[in-house]
Amino acid sequence: MEKDFGQFVDVMAAIVELPIPSEYRDGVVANFERIHDVAQLVLEFPLPEDVEAAPVFVP
């Protein structure tokens, strides 16, 4: 399924009540697509179920 980042940004912005002026839209879509692409490196990684996110991170 092809991902339509422009459509996602439009719909999600409306749902979270974030008006995006038309002159910024292309930049926002490009940045969201970049976050999406980078996030795949994390999302594709198989994490064990018992790994939790820490409420306050301890290094």
Add this chain to the structure above:
Amino acid sequence: MNQSFPDATSIAATVRGQEVSARSVVAASLAQIAERNQTYNCFTTVLAESALEEADQIDQAIAAGHDPGVLAGVPFAVKDLFDVKGIPTLAGSKINAERPPATQDAVLVTRLKQAGAVLVGALNMDEYAYGFVTENSHYGASRNPHDTSRITGGSSGGSTAAVAAGLVPFTLGSDTNGSIRVPAAFCGIYGLKPTYGRLPRSGAYLFASSFDHLGPFARSTRDIALIYDLLQGYDAGDPVCANRPVEPCLPELSKGIDGLRIAIADDYFAKGGEPEVFEAVETVANALGATQRVTIPAPGRARAAAFVITSCEGANLHLEDLRKRPQDFDVATRDRFLAGCLVPGSWYVQAQRFRQWYRDRVREIFQTVDIILAPSVPCVAPKIGQQTMMLDGKEVLVRPNLGLYTQPLSFIGLPIISVPIQRPGQLPLGVQIIAAPYREAFVLRVAAELEKQGIVSAPVVV
């Protein structure tokens, strides 16, 4: 040590010994700022009047026989995300300029003043610390003292340029993904990012709380150690601050590197940059007699996870302003912040969970080594306004790639000092000296050894 530009330790000794007054030291710093800040554009606020008043108080304390503190009369300045009583905390933004002045100093500023240091101003940065360049559309680009056509790095670029240019002997900055280590490397000075949670951030304007650290810049390792020791200590105003006793590092510096197991980060940290940055790491490794290599697993994924978390947390912090007045943001941050508001929650949680997994793998490495070496930056400082650069034979965007080697490490809060490699006739570089959590003393011992050997140094650029 350049006698014209002594380090903080030397200045304090002469003030405490009444060889020179605090007022004359502070006045000289203010004169340097008045004369040369227009070249480097480091300062967003200069506090001349209050600084001279505070200097007079130091001199009066000395005259009365009181202890004026170990940093007596030493001028310093802070990135403008630290609260400074009486002025608004800009954090590099136009929006925050409308805020009321801070009613008290940030905790770290207070601790330095209590030690006798004198605050002379606030320093330029990327808007809301979201950048590695300090090319701020509201307050202008800071300029690298080694070559004023080049960036300082960021986001603490005003803080590093001010020290490299000799305007003040030390400054404070912050590091979320590399904002202490990248500009320290580009400007050729020392920058310490302590362990996450080690120093309280109370009264500092945050960017992405999961990764925000504060730390010092200076021109000698003894200054870094002295200042770091003064900054340590729990404060309840920062929910992330670790409740640990102070562990002084200054007395550790003389121990040298005996007993420290030092390794070089390979794989990810040994590629993707220009050849000279790896030469700098080898120079440091040779001086330390380090030959062992270690492989940190999945740093590219760690960097990706840091990117996702940063975009999400940064955007959330500014959500109301992004809704109401996006036009008032810096063009360099605006679209990234807006996009960050739309990140699905499961991406964020997965990135946070990955952080735990990755932390555990790196902890395992520190069972067998004490110190890891890696480049601070993938290249020398790019030109101001430069959009793309060649890295390892490929053309890439400048801004997203300057944190290539820093981001996977601040991601898990390790203590790191970036040490300055001076290259005559060429621009400086930095090498990260990395240790396990709370082992600041180890990284400072290694830095001191390199300084003693003359491998690293931070002379003032004039």
